[in-house]
Amino acid sequence: MTPVTDREAWRPEAILGGLVVLRRHRNENLRAFQSWYSDPEVARLTRYQPGPLSAEEIQRFFYDRIMGSDFLAMAIHVRESNRLIGTCAFSQLDGDNGSTLFHITIGERDAWGHGYGSEATELMVAHAFTRLTLHRVALTVFEFNVRAIRTYEKCGFAVEGRARGAIFRDGRFWDEIHMSILASEWEARQKEP
Numbered sequence: 001m002t003p004v005t006d007r008e009a010w011r012p013e014a015i016l017g018g019l020v021v022l023r024r025h026r027n028e029n030l031r032a033f034q035s036w037y038s039d040p041e042v043a044r045l046t047r048y049q050p051g052p053l054s055a056e057e058i059q060r061f062f063y064d065r066i067m068g069s070d071f072l073a074m075a076i077h078v079r080e081s082n083r084l085i086g087t088c089a090f091s092q093l094d095g096d097n098g099s100t101l102f103h104i105t106i107g108e109r110d111a112w113g114h115g116y117g118s119e120a121t122e123l124m125v126a127h128a129f130t131r132l133t134l135h136r137v138a139l140t141v142f143e144f145n146v147r148a149i150r151t152y153e154k155c156g157f158a159v160e161g162r163a164r165g166a167i168f169r170d171g172r173f174w175d176e177i178h179m180s181i182l183a184s185e186w187e188a189r190q191k192e193p
């Protein structure tokens with residue numbers, strides 16, 4: 001396995017798709033993060049804790065994680081308009097085992113359901129298995145987040161397990177679903193007609 005040492009590979013300037021462009025985050029994107037992560041519906045779909053992050057927590061998350069060196073975080077822009085609609089990232093890059101954890105949030109609600117999340121996920125997974133030469137991309141998603149699960153399935157992720165009753169939301173317990181895609185599965189998908 002080739003180690004990930006090349007800065008351009010780890011954090012490219014841009015990754016171009018048909019619908020979206022993934023770009024490096026800039027300091028001014030903090031304003032959008034403040035809006036996305038204070039949305040109760042985004043919090044419901046993404047957080048273990050009830051309710052959204054505070055403004056201070058969002059700022060810390062943005063500078064420590066999103067702009068930090070442990071995350072490969074990319075801003076999601078609509079290609080046609082360059083509108084900033086969300087963020088996606090790899091965390092927990094494990095070079096010894098060639099694996100990482102994927103995260104995605106389209107924070108602009110009116111941008112849900114237009115195919116942007118699927119394409120951003122496809123672009124990041126392709127980046128992981130080509131430029132980063134990883135072996136495995138994993139993620140977790142709450143059982144009730146059917147749009148996200150469908151998106152990941154469309155991109156080739158398979159359910160590999162569930163943490164039963166791990167999240168209490170809307171008055172009941174739900175499973176946290178663990179999904180992953182391996183390089184060999186991704187390569188097989190590239191050969192499909």
Ligand SMILES: CC(C)(COP(=O)(O)OP(=O)(O)OC[C@H]1O[C@@H](n2cnc3c(N)ncnc32)[C@H](O)[C@@H]1OP(=O)(O)O)[C@@H](O)C(=O)NCCC(=O)NCCS
Nearest residue numbers: 045104105106112113114115116117118141146147148150
């Ligand atoms: C999850 C997310 C990334 C998906 O991106 P998106 O651009 O909205 O999704 P897409 O349009 O690419 O694809 C959504 C798919 O889910 C399907 N879908 C939407 N609502 C659905 C529902 N209630 N039940 C089943 N499928 C559903 C759509 O039909 C589409 O599948 P299709 O192309 O086969 O028709 C985005 O909605 C998001 O960021 N949501 C808020 C935060 C979040 O949930 N993040 C993930 C945390 S694990």
